Amino acid sequence: MAVTIKDVARLAGVSASSVCRTLADPGAVLPGTREQVEKAVRELGYYPNRAARGLSTGRTGNLGVVLPDLANPFFASVVKAAQTQARRLDYAVFLSDIDEDPAVETMLIRALAKQVDGFLLCSPRSSDDELRAFAGHTPIVLLNRRIGPFPSVTVDAADGMRQALTHLHALGHRRVAYVAGPRSSWSNRERLRGLRSVAGTLGVDLVEVGNVPPTVEGGVSIADVVLASTVTAVLAYNDLTALGLLNRFHARSVAVPGDISVIGFDGILLSALVSPALTTIAVEMDRIGRVGVDLLLETMTDPGRTPIRRVLPAQLIVRASTGPARPS
Amino acid sequence: MAVTIKDVARLAGVSASSVCRTLADPGAVLPGTREQVEKAVRELGYYPNRAARGLSTGRTGNLGVVLPDLANPFFASVVKAAQTQARRLDYAVFLSDIDEDPAVETMLIRALAKQVDGFLLCSPRSSDDELRAFAGHTPIVLLNRRIGPFPSVTVDAADGMRQALTHLHALGHRRVAYVAGPRSSWSNRERLRGLRSVAGTLGVDLVEVGNVPPTVEGGVSIADVVLASTVTAVLAYNDLTALGLLNRFHARSVAVPGDISVIGFDGILLSALVSPALTTIAVEMDRIGRVGVDLLLETMTDPGRTPIRRVLPAQLIVRASTGPARPS
DNA sequence: AGTCAGTCTGGAACCGTTTCCAGAAGATTG
DNA sequence: CAATCTTCTGGAAACGGTTCCAGACTGACT
Missing domain, CATH: 3.40.50.2300 (Response regulator)
Incomplete structure (x- = not known):
């Protein structure tokens, strides 16, 4: 069924070794053989079986x-x-x-x-x-x-959080929520760590809510908790969660950013398309x-x-x- | 380095064949050997090499x-x-x-x-x-x-288009644009085909613009052409393109749906989150x-x-x- | 006790490729 | 022209599995 190196060898009138050599290092073989092999390869449409190759090479x-x-x-x-x-x-x-x-x-x-x-x-x-x-x-x-x-x-999440919180602080926010992502996520712990540190420096009250799944639904599900926490701004674990917040806020007629400011994390394409367009900490x-x-x-x-x-x-x-x- | 079937065989004091059999069909082997083999497998953390298996089985x-x-x-x-x-x-x-x-x-x-x-x-x-x-x-x-x-x-695109255009027709739209996706896309041809047929039936003028890449940028880039075509509604090849349209319309202060109605295709999560939320032809x-x-x-x-x-x-x-x- | 069927086992061949090795040419030298 | 050195080649082994085959053993039956 499938064409193997032996088929090529037979058609080219050489050994399998020579076919292999031709493919691996065309210079290691006489021009005559090389032509034969290359012709046979073309004619049969031969493509080496990478799994088999992996067996002998270890790669x-x-x-x-x-x-x-x-x-x-x-x-x-x-x-x-x-x-x-x-x-x-x-x-x-x-x-x-x-x-x-x-x-x-x-x-x-x-x-x-x-x-x-x-x-x-x-x-x-x-x-x-x-x-x-x-x-x-x-x-x-x-x-x-x-x-x-x-x-x-990794991403310099601490610096991202510093930029974000500084931005919020400059806008007058003094009590800010963080919607935590999955507990098992290192990024989540890292973002929280950076946030705590800069919150301390700036004198901003940090309210931690969550953890939630890092999805739109996660954001939707925690939005009311955020509102109940009497903050004026919220940082979400990631953009999806932030979009969930926006969505629920809109449904409850909570104005963004009038009543509450929202910041996401990641900078996915989507974040630019919703309205209000999402302020976010973008990564490459x-x-x-x-x-x-x-x-x-x-x-x-x-x-x-x-x-x-x-x-x-x-x-x-x-x-x-x-x-x-x-x-x- | 990596543990092979032979290592297991040696430790269990049986042949490679028996190890193989134990794994493939534990019933084909004496309970004693089976225990030995299973113990050895556990101890060494053996996992068969699927590439190697593929060589002999063809799967x-x-x-x-x-x-x-x-x-x-x-x-x-x-x-x-x-x-x-x-x-x-x-x-x-x-x-x-x-x-x-x-x-x-x-x-x-x-x-x-x-x-x-x-x-x-x-x-x-x-x-x-x-x-x-x-x-x-x-x-x-x-x-x-x-x-x-x-x-x-595949998806019954013709029927989707029928639903969409009927919806638009009921709202009074008589001149509608279709933003075409990639020329090489079968879906695009199919959607267009369905659309033409139902447009004929309903007596709706169909203006075809494009083709554009099936992305947000594609939608952004064609939005002005759509506006210039004096339609009251536009169907996009897919949701991303539709989102691009919405985005550009918003930037030009064209009201949706006040000035123009927009319909997407696919029903991606994102379509529900933008505002105005996108009417779309959803598929599973x-x-x-x-x-x-x-x-x-x-x-x-x-x-x-x-x-x-x-x-x-x-x-x-x-x-x-x-x-x-x-x-x- | 001897035959037979039935279980279970290990050895060997095979999958498609690479690579080592030895040998056959051809080229180079004294 | 013989001896050596290169260059190129084919055969064989190996990679990690699976599967066929034949042999060893068990137990049952005559």
Whole structure:
């Protein structure tokens, strides 16, 4: 059925070894044989079986990308960029959406481990120990999480939060809510940590509500709690949650930013399209994916090196969802 | 480094064949050996190498999913559902985003063909002939495209368009624009076809503008052309394009639906969140992905059967972006 | 006790590719 | 012209599994 290297060898009148050599390094073979082989390859439409190649070389040419939720445009953008970069470097991508379930994450990583040369783990929900266990077998790069011995790509959330809270403070806000994302999310802890620190510095009261799922529904479900907390502004774990807040506020005729200001996180396309347009802390989503792949490939070629931990900047984008604090 | 079946065999004091048998069919082996093997598997944390297994069995346990643009929430939802269903049936998913480029599509399919048991092609941009050529090697299921001999999952776009145009007609609209998507898109042709037919029946003037990329930017870029065409309503190829229109209309202070009504297609989450909330022709995105995987697996197990072509319903969701026609 | 069927097992071949090794040419040198 | 060195080639082993085949053992039946 499928055409193999032997078919090519037979048609070209050479051995399989020579076909292999021609493909790997055309210079290592006489011009005559090379032509024969190339002709046969064209005629049969031969494409090497990468799985079989992986068996002998130990390199599969595959990367695994694991993420919590593809329906979140943030992850979609990251994985799109990762995929594109991987293809450019001649790698194929295994995709696993774990639906926010750490157990699924563990299972999938184990099942896929032998089929990939490395993993890109986006916002992994597993424990540090579990991650260390995986890393024993396969190189991994963490996105949106920074722990001990792993290469990682993260965002300077503390600085983003500083920009956001400074912005709110300048507008007169003194009591601000943070809608927390998943408890198992490192980003969530990091954002909260940065926020607490700068809130202390600026003398802003910080009210923490949540945790909620990092989705629109999560935002909708917590909106009334936010309103009940008598704040004049709210920072959401991410844009989706912020959009949920906006939606519920609108339904309850709470004016944004008249009654309450709202800030998101991520800078997904959508945030610019709603109205009021969402003020948000934007990150370079494609760069996260692209740099993640680059880092992973470096880690694969040189596993011994000290892990690189890239921290990308966050940038507050002021739009229409923030305004002066309502006098209390 | 990695633990193989031989390591397990050695530790359990049996042959590799017995380990294999234990894993494939525990009943085919004496309870004693089974215990030994299972103990060894646990102790070593053995996981079979699926690529190697694929070599001997001819089944890889992988599916390939190819799509034009992961940044489009429609495709993200479809592939998420497909991935989930695939995992449930113990398949892993290769993901390829081709960035709307037919050449990339062809290349990727060929490169991946040997590593997957079948392909799910979402809105493939290749020509019919190319698709037929692929199908010779590997089972494929088409999503959002219906041609000759292939199993497919599509949406009843004509009926969706009928609902939408009837809705507009009832509101008094007699001159309506359609913003066309990519020329290579089957869905686009299909939507246009349905629209023309029902426009004829209802006596509605149909103005076709475009083609534009199926993105927000596409919508933004064509908005002024739409306005210049003196229509009272516009149907967009998809929700993203419609959102682009809304955005540009807002920027030019064109009231929606006061001056012009807007209808999208797909029913992505985002369409409900913008304001005015978008009237749209919604399709069951996860069902497309799920049914696609089911169909693909059926095709794989029984390649000879007559291809099933599932057509899923489309449902007009009336929201705030449509209203009575402005008297001309 | 001897035959037979039925279970269970290990060895070997195979999947498609790469890579090592040895050998056969051809080119180069003394 | 023989000896050496290169260059190129085919055969064989290996990668990690699966599966066929034949043999060893068990137990039942005559």
